[in-house]
Amino acid sequence: MRIAVVNLSGSVGKTVATSHLLAPRVPGAEIIAVESTNESAADLGLSVDQLRGEHFGKLFRKLLIARAAIVDVGASNIEDFLAELNKYDQAQAEIDYYVLPVVASGKAQRETIKTIEALAAAGVDRQRIRILFNRVDVQARDEFEAIFAYEKFSATFLANPDARVLESEVFDLLANRRLTIEAVLADQNDYRRQLRETDPHDQEQIERLSDLIALRSLARPVNRQLDQAFIALFS
Incomplete structure (x- = not known):
């Protein structure tokens, strides 16, 4: 399984998703941080290969041979990542799932929708774009109305309300x-x-x-x- 953790919005929990949710549950996954300024899984002690967004060629070659990988794309590099994704024919197909963590703020939900639009424009089909609701207080459906409304309107991604990380000081x-x-x-x-x-x-x-x-x-x-x-x- 090869997963990209992406969002145009910052501070939505991409490193939490990579380090605490995905890495322990994807056996043998190589963790690749496409990041230049913010925290990555390396800051939590995990073995991480660090790249920048414009180094997509190196990432693309890694994905060609990787059986399992988690690509943590930082907000400072997401635009370069998406631009490079469009330069390589069918490059988006080398990633099995695009996981978009999101928090409940209006700005984060709007930028998540923009990320979905960019992935859909790059040819990523609905089944491979998945939303991870982060810092949920009680019910995702009540706290992320804009995301669920857009899912119904666009039918370009999947949003399961049970795919949630509850608010916790941990x-x-x-x-x-x-x-x-x-x-x-x-x-x-x-x-x-x-x-x-x-x-x-x-x-x-x-x-x-x-x-x-x-x-x-x-x-x-x-x-x-x-x-x-x-x-x-x-x-």
Whole structure:
């Protein structure tokens, strides 16, 4: 499975989608960040090949031989990426799915629709353009009315309301500690014992251990929710 995580809008959760949702559930996937300025999965400790948008030729060659890849296209490079996509005949076909994370702000929804239009114009068919609703409070249908209205109007993409990542402080904690959920769940250290044994005046260590304990407590239920989101996204 070869997936591109794209959106003309910034700060919609592309790195969250790549690092926490997709990478653990796409076995053997090479992670390629098309990014020059913003955070990528590399900042969370994952092995990442970093490119810029204008280096599409190198990316295209990688995709020709890759069985599994996740291409995280940063907002600063998305326009170059889309322009280069149109230069290579049928280049869009080398990517199985285009995943568009989106948050509920009006600006993000409008720019997501522009991204859908650009992908459709490049020849990407409806079945391969999938929406991932990010930072959902309760129900995606209530919070992303513009996206669902456009899906009904255009029939150029798929929007499953169950393909959602619920609002959670865990992602900010993970970013602060430069960790993935997968790494947290694999960590066998006894941080509660370490906290009990820590000098009560060592506030930095107390904060670090408290964050790690909170992360572990939050990670399991969030990971189960991400399992459900992944199934909904590709069903």
